[in-house]
Amino acid sequence: MVGNDGRPVGVALLGCGVVGSQVVRLLTEQADELAARVGAPLRLVGVAVRRPQRHPDVPADLITTDAAGLVAREDVDVVVELVGGIEPVRGLLLTALKNGRSVVSANKALLAEDGAALAAAAAESGADLYYEASVAGAIPLLRPIQQSLAGDRIVRVAGIVNGTTNFILSAMASTGANYAEALEEAGRLGYAEADPTADVDGYDAASKAAILASLAFHTRVTADDVHREGIRDVTAADIAAARALGCTVKLLAICEQVEGPAGPSVSARVHPAMIPRSHPLASVSGAYNAVFIEAAAAGQLMFYGQGAGGPQTASAVLGDLVAAARNRVIGGRGPRDSAHADLPIVAMGDTRTRYHVSLDVSDRAGVLAQVAGVFAEHGVSIATVRQEGRNGTGLEDGVARDEGDGARDARDATLVIVTHSAPDAALAATVDALTGLDAVQGVAGVLRVEGLGRPVTELGGVS
Amino acid sequence: MVGNDGRPVGVALLGCGVVGSQVVRLLTEQADELAARVGAPLRLVGVAVRRPQRHPDVPADLITTDAAGLVAREDVDVVVELVGGIEPVRGLLLTALKNGRSVVSANKALLAEDGAALAAAAAESGADLYYEASVAGAIPLLRPIQQSLAGDRIVRVAGIVNGTTNFILSAMASTGANYAEALEEAGRLGYAEADPTADVDGYDAASKAAILASLAFHTRVTADDVHREGIRDVTAADIAAARALGCTVKLLAICEQVEGPAGPSVSARVHPAMIPRSHPLASVSGAYNAVFIEAAAAGQLMFYGQGAGGPQTASAVLGDLVAAARNRVIGGRGPRDSAHADLPIVAMGDTRTRYHVSLDVSDRAGVLAQVAGVFAEHGVSIATVRQEGRNGTGLEDGVARDEGDGARDARDATLVIVTHSAPDAALAATVDALTGLDAVQGVAGVLRVEGLGRPVTELGGVS
Structure with a gap:
């Protein structure tokens, strides 16, 4: 795995939508600067898409519809996956990792469902697996949890990790609108998709909670382990009641290490909750994300920024890509996902x-x-x-x-x-x-x- | 540098004050967990102090007054430096790095004055040099700048990086006190030292600004390059005038990449300034620190937490120690300081x-x-x-x-x-x-x- 004899680091891109096209743009525009940081040029060797005609901005000779073929190419060092969903991506990434290709992914659903299999494949071949962009867009979060706080004991990670629902709840709070009105507004402004289920029912946040809990507590937590409630039932009366109590309503992803008589366990859940208006998370409004981390020694930390968007998410992807590419060039490996603590998950009822x-x-x-x-x-x-x-x-x-x-x-x-x-x-x-x-x-x-x-x-x- | 054959990673601690004693405590209390994360046990092999009798909590056989002898021991893999100041620490750390020992340091003054020499020594021997604790205590900041944003172009880093001055300015704003009264209050509560010069005249913040600017802009910036004004001359009238303008007064460390006709350059400065009350930094009060980062793709990010304190700073030190130790065990190296951009520094007048x-x-x-x-x-x-x-x-x-x-x-x-x-x-x-x-x-x-x-x-x- 050490050294690549000065040759360029080959990058395969799977998917070229809102985020992928920004990755292509930045790889081009910042080529010299990225090469200086990596220690070798990054060379985009192919872009796998479903509909080639939709990507006029990408050089035609890079476009392919054969993702499996692209991933298997000898000149690919790092696979950047921005397709999303479980299949066929899972198979492609497992193959890539087993063959020693490093993987950078923004795929929260896959990581939350089957991160263990990906991590095992990476560990086996010595490849890197990075996925900073899967949670909270541009906000550096997974690297701080995994590395900066590696000498500390995290007790709680609680955050606003879904911009759509935060926009809706913020709109309800500021205008008195009910849920349906605020959802319609969010759709009109592009903050909610035509089918908003993944956001408003908390599936997106639950995947992120699973990823955060896994890293924070060194325990494999899947989306199924996360108790999930969305915001459809939050009423204007709830918002008013929160205000009367000095609170505001947010959809929170909460991951806690709970100490019990039988030892520590993990609670991971997504639900709307009232939080005090004096809390730093209370003033995070609109499409912004913020995550609050409490650690035994570090105390309370907060990370704030844009949780979605093409350039923003591309920033996180490129940060991971530079790390993976740098490891290729000078040798070294990123931190391994570790589930050594293997704590039990607390049922929501408990x-x-x-x-x-x-x-x-x-x-x-x-x-x-x-x-x-x-x-x-x-x-x-x-x-x-x-x-x-x-x-x-x-x-x-x-x-x-x-x-x-x-x-x-x-x-x-x-x-x-x-x-x-x-x-x-x-x-x-x-x-x-x-x-x-x-x-x-x-x-x-x-x-x-x-x-x-x-x-x-x-x-x-x-x- | 790769692999240490499963033996424990030897740690030498230089200095055992407020932060060092917390590092010793956490190394002991969390020994098993840290070993799991590193992949091998961390073994504290010695603690160099000036007055041995003052450290009853540290096992006597670890205490030494011979820092140079400790650093030179064969069983030392990582030197953790918490002494502060320029000499004799600079010589000790340069020797350690040249001999292939990795270094974790919280020494902002040394890093800001002579980080280039330390980085060069580390690069030459392949050792790691980490110093997350030197800026903003527990807040993960240098790793996000150096790694998470490695694929982005940072345009501005602006923050409240000195808790003493932020406490004083917050007190002036909330009570109407003048500077002298607020300073006295800070001293009484333990937020200001008997000689507050380093804090109130901005030396501490200027060192941190130099470190931040160096990493953010891939340019060697020293404390002497940073324009520095403290808070001694801020009056109650200034605070009132700020309020009338919808602003609040903060001592800011500001590092910007400035685009000019002759190309980009770097501005690094520390001075009090009015900022809009609507800005996230405005609500950071008391001894808290917060740093706001603006990057071309990521947009605006903010990092918030406690900038000082024994356990808080120890958390950052241990995060670095785990990274350095892990690199010893599994092979690999931390990111190199890079000054490849080598941008000119803008004079304050310009x-x-x-x-x-x-x-x-x-x-x-x-x-x-x-x-x-x-x-x-x-x-x-x-x-x-x-x-x-x-x-x-x-x-x-x-x-x-x-x-x-x-x-x-x-x-x-x-x-x-x-x-x-x-x-x-x-x-x-x-x-x-x-x-x-x-x-x-x-x-x-x-x-x-x-x-x-x-x-x-x-x-x-x-x-």
């Missing part, structure tokens, strides 16, 4: 979270006692309760009114409850049981609350 | 900046015309002017009053002027010339204004 619950109730004596009793039965401790009159009746902030058994007219009210942390299953069961109470007319909203390392007291609370 | 100038003037007819004339003579274009009565007299926002040659009583007023960008020397000469005007009673404040990539219009302006 993950400790906090809930914000809005209940429409009859405003009559004893209701709060009944409701509080249901929480107590499930072992869930209440942090704060606020009662709001729904028909312009008075409300008392901070501590709810509960006037014992004195007779009063039943009126409509909303009880807003924030819990302390409890197993997610207990919280869900509590909400289920609440719907069975006579006095509860309906559950107006349920959202998790994440302090992200901040003490509960920052959110206020009754003691 | 650097384009913007000034905010507060002038105490007689509020009489024709003053603004006179003042504006001085700016024009120096080729400096004015972006905004605001005139404020100083004795409770009326004022007009946005556009100054200037009533031609009508006779009026002279009253006191303040003219607040923000310029468009111009060569710094022209701006300084303008301020000098203004003090010579009869109508100008004094220059109340001068501060640079940095948009940091944002258009001038965000700061408002008269057209």
Whole structure:
């Protein structure tokens, strides 16, 4: 693997869409500078595409539809994969790695589903496997986690890793729009695809969470291990409720190392959550991404930038390409994916979270006692309760009114409850049981609350 | 350099103060985990200190006062240097590198003064030279610049890289305190040293700017190349003036690649500046550090975290140590410092900046015309002017009053002027010339204004 006798480093590009065409452009425009950094010229030897006629900007002699043939060429040192999806890419990349070709990929779905097989193939042949562009676009994130923090113990990685959903939630927060309106706006401005499922249902973020958790905790985590909830059910009322609590709603990818009696385990999940407006992640709006990392020694770190876009993602791809090419020229290997810790994954039901619950109730004596009793039965401790009159009746902030058994007219009210942390299953069961109470007319909203390392007291609370 | 036959990687520690003692602790507590990541155990073979009796926590048989003897030991693979200062450390590290020992250092002063010699010694012997901890403590910054952005073209690195001065400026902004009061507060809370010169006069930040500029622009920049102004002269009035402009005052380390008729060059400077409150750097307060990077393809990125502290800095040191040790075990080398671009350094006088100038003037007819004339003579274009009565007299926002040659009583007023960008020397000469005007009673404040990539219009302006 060491040295390539000064010859150019051959690069095969699979896929030439929004990102790939930027990679081709930058490889050309910055050829001299890249050669200086690598120690040898980078030579693009072929570009595999499905429809050759669609790429007038790429020299015709480089275009091929035979991806397998391109990957197998003797003059290819590094394969850059920007096709996406599982097949046929998986087979192509496994072959490339087994044959000692290094691979740079932005394919989060493949890495999250079968990263282990790719890593094993790379380890076996001594080739490099880099995929910085698969998570959070241009933001340097995987290299810091894998290398800069290699001497530390990461306890939490929590971030906004999907620009489409962040745009939608930001729009809902700033304009009061409901979900459907904000989604339509996102589509009109090019921030949402015609079929937004992968984004709004959290599949994209779940793949990224799997990749982040795998690297942060040295444990193989796949997308299937990640609990996933999207933002379709987030309402304008949820956003307003968050604001009343000093919070904002974000779709978060959260990866935590959890200490339990049986030892450490990993929680990886994607769901909307209220976070304090004072948290650095709260002010990340629009299509931006940001990831917050907490490590035992380093403390709290945050990385911020553009999570998508052709040039932005191409920047991350080229950074990986320079690293892989440099290893070819001067010898050396990138860091290996390591799953040596092999921690168990916590089921979502056993993950400790906090809930914000809005209940429409009859405003009559004893209701709060009944409701509080249901929480107590499930072992869930209440942090704060606020009662709001729904028909312009008075409300008392901070501590709810509960006037014992004195007779009063039943009126409509909303009880807003924030819990302390409890197993997610207990919280869900509590909400289920609440719907069975006579006095509860309906559950107006349920959202998790994440302090992200901040003490509960920052959110206020009754003691 | 390749392979060490499975034997432990020997680590020599030079210096065992606040950071060093944390490195020793983490090496012990996380020994198994670090061994898994490196591929071999890390073995601390010696700790060189000046006063052995002061380190009861370190096993006595590891302590030595003979740093040169320790560095020369056969069983040392990596030297971790946490002593600081230029001599005798420079000689020790040069010897270590020439003998093929890899070096991990947090020594910003040495790297900024003589990084070229260290890099050359490392390149010659094939050893690694890592110094992530020298800039911005725990924040992964040098590795992202050197590696993650290796395929991109960085155009600007601007950051808050000194916690002491950021604490002082944050305190001045939040309490209205003047500089002396805020410095005293910082000292009392342990954020400022007894002799705060290195921090408040910008020496510390200038060293970091030199390191950042060198890596970002592939050009050897030393601390002497960095224009340096500290915060001693920042007044409570400056802070108030910044607020009135929608800005806040930060001590910034700014490294820019400047395009000129003669080709690109590098500007590296440290000075206080007003930045828009809407900029992500504006909300970085207290002892936190943050660095904003702008690259041609990646766009705007920001890195945020704790810039100092024992465990935090130790995290960065250990990340480098794992990388250096891993290279010993499996073969390979870290990225070389490269000065291949070798760009010229722009003198501060030729650097384009913007000034905010507060002038105490007689509020009489024709003053603004006179003042504006001085700016024009120096080729400096004015972006905004605001005139404020100083004795409770009326004022007009946005556009100054200037009533031609009508006779009026002279009253006191303040003219607040923000310029468009111009060569710094022209701006300084303008301020000098203004003090010579009869109508100008004094220059109340001068501060640079940095948009940091944002258009001038965000700061408002008269057209």
